[in-house]
Amino acid sequence: MVESIDSPLKPNLQWAGVAAGAKAAIPLAVPALPIGILIGVAIGESVVIDNLAGWTSSFMIFAGAAQFAAVELIDGGAGVWAVVAAVFMINARHLMYGAAICGRFSDAPVWFKFVGSYFLIDQVFALNVNLDLDIEPVDTDDRLGYRMSHYIGTGAPMLGVWVVGVVLGLVVGDVIPAEWEVDFAIPLMFLGLMVMSLFNVSSVVAAVLGGTVAVIGRDWPNGMGLLIGAVAGVAAAALVDQLLDSQLENRPKADGASA
Amino acid sequence: MSGAAVWLAFALAGLVTFAQRSLFFWLSESASDRLLPPPVQRALRYVAPAAFAAISAPRVIAAGSSSSDTSFNLLSILAETVVDARFVAALVASLVMWRTGKLPVMLVVGMVVFWVLRALGM
Structure with missing residues (x-):
């Protein structure tokens, strides 16, 4: 203290x-x-x-x-x-x-x-x-x-x-009757949070890849599809960032890099 | 499992979860600079879109199918998805979210569209 x-x-x-x-x-x-x-x-x-x-x-x-x-x-x-x-x-x-x-x-x-x-x-x-x-x-x-x-x-x-x-x-x-399927509100909510978190091209790449891998891996044990999807999405977005950066560097200066 | 073992399993599961959540909170500034250099920091901005897409997509896209099915291929997923009330409702809700930025509106619209499509037999 x-x-x-x-x-x-x-x-x-x-x-x-x-x-x-x-x-x-x-x-x-x-x-x-x-x-x-x-x-x-x-x-x-x-x-x-x-x-x-x-x-x-x-x-x-x-x-x-x-x-x-x-x-x-x-x-x-x-x-x-x-x-x-x-x-x-x-x-x-x-x-x-x-x-x-x-x-x-x-x-x-x-x-x-x-x-x-x-x-x-x-x-x-x-x-x-x-x-x-x-x-x-x-x-x-x-x-x-x-x-x-x-x-x-x-x-x-x-x-x-x-x-x-x-x-x-x-x-x-x-x-709550099962046929109401109120549990659909949960994926819907996370979808909304995903849309809210998109802020550039790379973030869209992160979401598309994360979602795709998770769909492919939906039956993998212990939520591995979710984990691997999330990691793959982050990695891919970082890669796209790097590619865009190197493109910017090779071009004559036009404007400042956008956040 | 005995009653005591059930308690133990829950307690350990809770400890593991807490440890995962708290690990990075306790890092000193120098350790955090070493573990999370600027490129990693930049990449971490994409945790939210990647994770939330990975949580929601399997329950929205071809929600009834399983990847162990022999018919699990791109075409069958597509065919099954476009006529699925979950997917259509999710699509409409996403557009609402994108245009309004308001989560409560998005949720209400999404659920109403979903229930209407279900009532129509989709």
Whole structure:
């Protein structure tokens, strides 16, 4: 604890940031509710998993796809290490999320690094990684504090909805008729987040390749199609960036490189 | 699996997930500069489009087919996809997202189109 309490660099939580984050998270939290209910139903139907352990796994793992896989594996008689290995593979994309977002919080206090790591789900990553572009107000002198507040504002409602959804599934059961196919809201939501994240030609290449590989690898074990698709998309986009850069260099100077 | 083993499996799965999410948060500035030099930083801007496309595409494109099917080829995927309510709804929703930039609007339009097409027997 070297830094003094009244140091101007000490970031403070700001209600405006929390509120802006929560507002951005609502459309993502709504589609998560029926999926939480589905997992709750799966836990309730399992004879191997007791309800308390299953419900607790919602905030121990806090990743829908991985939790679903863990529940199904345990229910199907898999061992502890098989479950852990599967969750490791399914969630490996979070390593990339951490790498992509950590730079915005390198000066954040230790408590935030715990909270921030815990909340780093797909949706929170999507809503916070490009914060500078359009949401972050320029006139605050405590940008880190605003970022932290916004981050928590997006993470907390997601966790709340998730935990409540699983409880509903456990207690009330299958309330939503399967033929409504409300689970389609989830791919739709990620599609929207994808469109939101496109900003140049290379990002389109990343999305096309990532999606194509994931479709080809849809039946690969432990979500490998998703992981390999994501990595391949990032690599291809970086390659396209390099090609475009070298083209620019070979041409007489016309305008500055666009960001 | 015994009751205790179930708890253990969930706890370890949670720890693994937390470790994956937190690893880069704890790097010192010098370590992070070494692990994530500027070219890597630039590449990481594409994590969001690549990952979100990889999450959504398999559940939108030829959502009913399996890559282990013998008929799994480009033509059959295309033929199956263009008449699939999921794909059509996703296409409309993407256009809405692109034009409006509003996720709630995109979700509502996408689900309504999807349900209407399903009701029409698509």
